[in-house]
Amino acid sequence: MSVGIAMLVHTALDRVEQVARHWAAAGCPVALHVDLNVERDAHDRLVQALADQPMIRFCKRHRCEWGRWGIVAASQSASEMLLAEFDDLHHVYLVSGSCLPLRPVSELVEYLAARPHTDFIESATTADVPWAKGGLQQERFTLRFPFSWKRQRALFDRYVRLQRRLGLQRKVPDGLDPHIGSQWWCLTRQTLAAILGDPNRARYDRYFRKVWIPDESYFQTLVRRYSTEIESRSLTLSKFDHQGKPHVFYDDHLQLLRRSNCFVARKAWPHATRLYATFLNNSGPQNAAEPNPARIDRVFARAVEQRTRGRPGLYMQSRMPHRGAVNAPTSNPYSVFQGFAELFDNFEDWLGRSTGTQVHGHLFAPDRVAFAGRGSVYNGGLSDSAAKRDYAPETFLTSLIWNTRGARQCLQFGPADRQAIAPFIAQDPNARIAVITGAWAIPLFHSDRNFAELRRRAAKLQKIETRQLAVLRSKEAKAQARIWSLAEFMEAPMEALQDIVDEIGQHNNRTLTEAPQMADLAGFGQFLQKLKNQGMHPHLTGDFPLEDPPAIRPKRPSKPYLVQ
Structure with a gap:
């Protein structure tokens, strides 16, 4: 037979x-x-x-x-x-x-x-x-x-x-x-x-x-x-x-x-x-x-999972998955800071020393990509060209995180940056976002521009940041976001900074021994009041006091503004 x-x-x-x-x-x-x-x-x-x-x-x-x-x-x-x-x-x-x-x-x-x-x-x-x-x-x-x-x-x-x-x-x-x-x-x-x-x-x-x-x-x-x-x-x-x-x-x-x-x-x-x-x-x-x-079904099950959902953060020329069809659009956790570089002088250097992470500037600034160290080329051949970045901002960010996997990346962001990337970051479960709302007013306070121009700029930035906050608080958002108003943050800045350093966790949650240098805010309350008097209400700064808090020591006399 x-x-x-x-x-x-x-x-x-x-x-x-x-x-x-x-x-x-x-x-x-x-x-x-x-x-x-x-x-x-x-x-x-x-x-x-x-x-x-x-x-x-x-x-x-x-x-x-x-x-x-x-x-x-x-x-x-x-x-x-x-x-x-x-x-x-x-x-x-x-x-x-x-x-x-x-x-x-x-x-x-x-x-x-x-x-x-x-x-x-x-x-x-x-x-x-x-x-x-x-x-x-x-x-x-x-x-x-x-x-x-x-x-x-x-x-x-x-x-x-x-x-x-x-x-x-x-x-x-x-x-x-x-x-x-x-x-x-x-x-x-x-x-x-x-x-x-x-x-x-x-x-x-x-x-x-x-x-x-x-x-x-x-x-x-x-x-x-x-x-x-x-x-x-x-x-x-x-x-x-x-x-x-x-x-x-x-x-x-x-x-x-x-x-x-x-x-x-x-x-x-x-x-x-x-x-x-x-x-x-x-x-x-x-x-x-x-x-x-x-006995080998689980291997094929993993293959199907990888093919349909992909490996987190892996984008390549042969596979550009649909939004939401991947486990995570980026390969590793990273931190986004909004308002911190405006409130603290040399915040990037301080954060790098305190956490041992790679701290970038405003990667999505309109004119140039501010890599850590301000080089023109970063890991994986990424260029600091704003035009190249803006051609595919999501791919730029995922490539940055993928090319530097193993090292925590931190970047600055704000309403003055290119906003096309904002929804992507908000929906990324790997993103850890810390926002001090209204901090965009600090650089305006320190500028020498005409006050009418400052008012228009402040209104524009507040409008953009309001849309950002709506995205971060939407039900589609998957990022871990912590949001303080400027006034709220100023009540206990060290506690908030300690929480941020602990979350990054590069140095085993040690207690901060060095505080970043805060920008000069003497007269900032009067500046906000002048904006209100001119019809622009900076509500995102919170209930910032009109008189300088005791912790704020004037470093220079407040300068006059021309009100038109």
């Missing part, structure tokens, strides 16, 4: 020859179906190359296309040849030209011989499987599909919509309960002969010719009529991604495939020399382990 191999091939014919010889050398007859799309010369060369193998035959050729009837017709022709020409077969195993035997063929023969009445075929109703793709589950059996999904997609979709609109439905033949499953099956001689010799086969074939993807439903449905013992699983390791496309196995999957204990894997890359050399010369000790593809 032996196992017949029905092999459907259409490419990599050199590997087909190698694998077919492997099956035949183990005593398994092989019926090869070569896709009619393969050029005649290539087909003839394969026939000539295998002419010395009496166990290998070539069956009638059909034109095969994904989702169409030709694949079923090819399976029928190969199976009929095996049943007709080899009387000692107890099972027929359907494989493709890219299928690679993982265990010695003798183990497969013994495994099936111990289960002479068992059909191994995945067979489930459409209501019981979650993996049917394209939105066509039960409809694949009740609508007609005369057009190719791959070559005539527009006609395919329009004809489906037309049938739905007109309420057209096909009647499933009496006695059939449609099932679907993997096309790679291993059926007993009795069951396969009953399917191929069914007196109603012509009627069933006519029906399934217009079913979508009939190779996943023809045998899966008819086996339910004749089998006495079904194992609803495939002996072939065949993994699919989230789009329904099969995973390809490469040389670096060698140990993974060994752990599966499966008899056959689909689909092996034709240039995976190490895989073919290892498994086609497999002469290790006898292994009676049950095939268990679930």
